[in-house]
Amino acid sequence: MGLKNTDLKNVSILDKYILRQVVEIFILGVAIFSSIFLASQAFTDLIKKIADYGMPPKIALMLIILNLPAIVVQTIPMSMLLATVMGLNKLCLASEITVMRACGIGINRIAKPIFIFAGIMAILSLAVNEFIVPVTGSQSKTLLAWSIGQKNIPDGKKNYTLKEMKNKFFIKRFFYVENCNKDSLDNVSVIDFSNDDTTQVIQASKGETSNDGWVFRNASIYTIDDDGKLMNTSWVDTTTVDFGIELKEDLMKINEYEYNSLQLAKYIKTNKFENEREKISYKIMLYQRFALPVTTLVFTLLGIPLAITPPRVRYNRGFLLSILIIFIFYLIRAFAIPVLGESGLIPPMLAVWIPNIILGIIGLIAYRNVAYKIR
DSSP states (O other), X not given: OHHHHXXXXXXXXXXXXXXXXXXXXXXXXXXXXXXXXXXXXXXXXXXXXXXXXXXXXXXXXXHHHHHHHHHHHHHHXXXXXXXXXXXXXXXXXXXXXXXXXXXXXXXXXXXXXXXXXXXXXXXXXXXXXIIIHHHHHHHHHHHHHHHHHHOOOXXXXXXXXXXXXXXXXOEEXXXXXXXXXXXXXXXXXXXXXXXXXXXXXXXXXXXXXXXXXXXXXXXXXXXXXXXXOEEEEEEEEEEEEOSOHHHHHHHTSOOTTSSOHHHHHHHHHHOOOSSHHHHHHHHHHHHHHXXXXXXXXXXXXXXXXXXXXXXXXXXXXXXXXXXXXXXXXHHHHHIIIIIIITTTSSOHHHHHHHHHHHHHHHHHHHHHHHHSSOO
């Protein structure tokens, strides 16, 4: 009985030692890949909106924090792959894997704590996607729409001008404020080019910012035709200029980050889509919720045999192999989902699962060759 207790103690020590190598790199991987995602096009778009719509720094920081759970979930499979390959490869280079196998500890036993940790991370990513991301995604969208509509401007700014663009080449509206004092505006002029046939000019001596936009008091409104002739003049006690109407309409559209799987499935079942391609895109969003956690396990299965290097290899190839596998995965995904799935050539569920199926089969074959063949 005493021998068995000792064996169990040794097993626990082995698990902790292997996990220590993996977990440290996993945390580093999450930080690295999250930073890359934050510096991607999506984050650049957010920064552009911050600059264009006068978003206060504290609101911008809150938006970044609210978007972090969705980003971290995306990085879990990649970080698990990086941790598996680099952690085990480090043990291989130190000949520790060789010593373990010489003592009768097989690859299956060495890989056991890594698979358990990968399973926990897969469940965690699914739970975060289902319970945390929908809440933070909805709050992020609401906060962004509110901030765009309010249009904050710097306190104490004089001769403040800004342009609201219809697209990259055309000005939708041009604003001029002589003096900005907290939430109040002095001598405001707005030139509105949003109508193709006429131009509208709004002038007011006083204005203020609100949750709905800029409110002008005792404003004069002039309507001018394409030839520059004055068509109409009116005076109003109050008028409100709302900002980013088109952008806020886009924000109000459903996205995968604000609904859990059941809500998304219900939306697909009950909503009337304009075309079949739009419906397929939402189905792909739903299936990706379940494919992503499985990707964590697939990457682990593939990473273990790649990390077990031959004795003659004396350098850590883990990082380069991880980047290569991630590139191949997203290359397959980029072909399967847009080209095959969204076009309707194959069912959307199959399109989403093709990358996991292909790399999973390769991983099983490679793992079998490492774990069950004498090398």
